[in-house]
Amino acid sequence: MGLLGLIIPMEGGEEGSHWPPGVHSFDPKPLFPDAGIDWLNTYLLQAVIATILVIVLWLWVSKHQKVVPGFKQWCGEQLYNVVRNGIGRDALGPDYQKFTPYLLALFSFILVNNLFGQFFLSMFPTFSRVGYAYALALLTWLLYNGVGIAKHGLGGYLKMMTMPKGVPWPLYIIIIPLEILSNFIVRPVTLALRLFANLFAGHLVVIVFVVGGTLLLEQSSFLYKIAGGASLLMAYPIFALEIFVGVLQAYIFTVLTAQYVASSLADDH
Amino acid sequence: MEGGEGIDQGLRVLSYLLSGPLLYGFLGWLLDQWLHTSYWMVLGIVFGMAAGVYLVIRRFGRP
Numbered sequence: 042m043g044l045l046g047l048i049i050p051m052e053g054g055e056e057g058s059h060w061p062p063g064v065h066s067f068d069p070k071p072l073f074p075d076a077g078i079d080w081l082n083t084y085l086l087q088a089v090i091a092t093i094l095v096i097v098l099w100l101w102v103s104k105h106q107k108v109v110p111g112f113k114q115w116c117g118e119q120l121y122n123v124v125r126n127g128i129g130r131d132a133l134g135p136d137y138q139k140f141t142p143y144l145l146a147l148f149s150f151i152l153v154n155n156l157f158g159q160f161f162l163s164m165f166p167t168f169s170r171v172g173y174a175y176a177l178a179l180l181t182w183l184l185y186n187g188v189g190i191a192k193h194g195l196g197g198y199l200k201m202m203t204m205p206k207g208v209p210w211p212l213y214i215i216i217i218p219l220e221i222l223s224n225f226i227v228r229p230v231t232l233a234l235r236l237f238a239n240l241f242a243g244h245l246v247v248i249v250f251v252v253g254g255t256l257l258l259e260q261s262s263f264l265y266k267i268a269g270g271a272s273l274l275m276a277y278p279i280f281a282l283e284i285f286v287g288v289l290q291a292y293i294f295t296v297l298t299a300q301y302v303a304s305s306l307a308d309d310h
Numbered sequence: 311m312e313g314g315e316g317i318d319q320g321l322r323v324l325s326y327l328l329s330g331p332l333l334y335g336f337l338g339w340l341l342d343q344w345l346h347t348s349y350w351m352v353l354g355i356v357f358g359m360a361a362g363v364y365l366v367i368r369r370f371g372r373p
Contacts, residue, residue, distance in 0.1 A: 223329040300318035
């Protein structure tokens with residue numbers, strides 16, 4: 042089997058070993074299984090391709106800018122405006138321009154990676170691997186904490202994040218650990234898990250419908266074949282739902298990143 | 311598209327409500343391991359919930 046055969050998922054293709062679908066369906070497949078470089082797998086390839094795609098897309102869209110935009114420029118500007126105005130300016134107020142590049146890169150990178158889940162050559166969303174989602178959340182974590190410390194100073198930032206106003210001082214002993222856990226651990230972790238779990242679960246449903254449908258079609262009973270055909274047809278609405286979820290999660294991740302930065306920059310809660 | 315702030319606030323509330331029982335439940339569990347008892351974890355979870363709710367009121371409630 043060549044390189045292409047490895048990128049194409051095994052959904053429905055293999056017999057026996059892939060039923061029932063589960064966490065193992067998301068195991069990374071090394072590109073060169075015999076070479077002993079396991080880290081070079083399909084997920085990494087997808088992430089790299091997505092990076093290149095995003096860079097090329099924005100370079101292409103922003104080339105030859107005209108005062109009166111053509112169709113290509115108009116489409117690029119519309120997408121750019123969604124991120125800049127709808128996400129950045131909405132959350133960050135007058136400072137939004139500084140963060141627009143990061144937000145735009147984040148949004149388009151997640152979007153492309155999520156749509157890989159529906160693209161016929163890859164068929165796996167990159168962020169159904171939890172490590173990739175953690176990495177993005179870590180970037181956001183560094184950004185919103187760094188920005189907060191830069192603006193308020195380390196002490197001032199920690200005080201703002203962990204000591205809400207109007208709490209009698211003995212209660213701070215109870216409140217401060219809670220705030221630290223919530224603001225510095227739970228919020229970024231849930232940010233990553235939300236992205237991961239949506240894509241993981243959605244794709245698992247697709248696998249169940251496709252692999253299960255194929256399995257039913259191979260049975261001898263006529264009724265099984267009908268059920269299998271219906272199951273395969275049902276996979277298409279689920280695919281449509283997955284596209285929607287992919288776009289929505291890219292949007293939500295970016296919105297929340299902007300909001301986290303905004304809450305670090307806020308003068309007062 | 312609007313409503314980003316609402317999403318963030320809702321999820322922060324959720325995060326507080328999760329953190330409370332998690333943190334104090336864990337501390338109670340540690341205490342249980344240490345003292346060989348079995349009730350500190352439950353007390354910790356309930357206490358953590360109360361602390362989380364209190365924090366939500368302090369952060370987001372209207373004065």
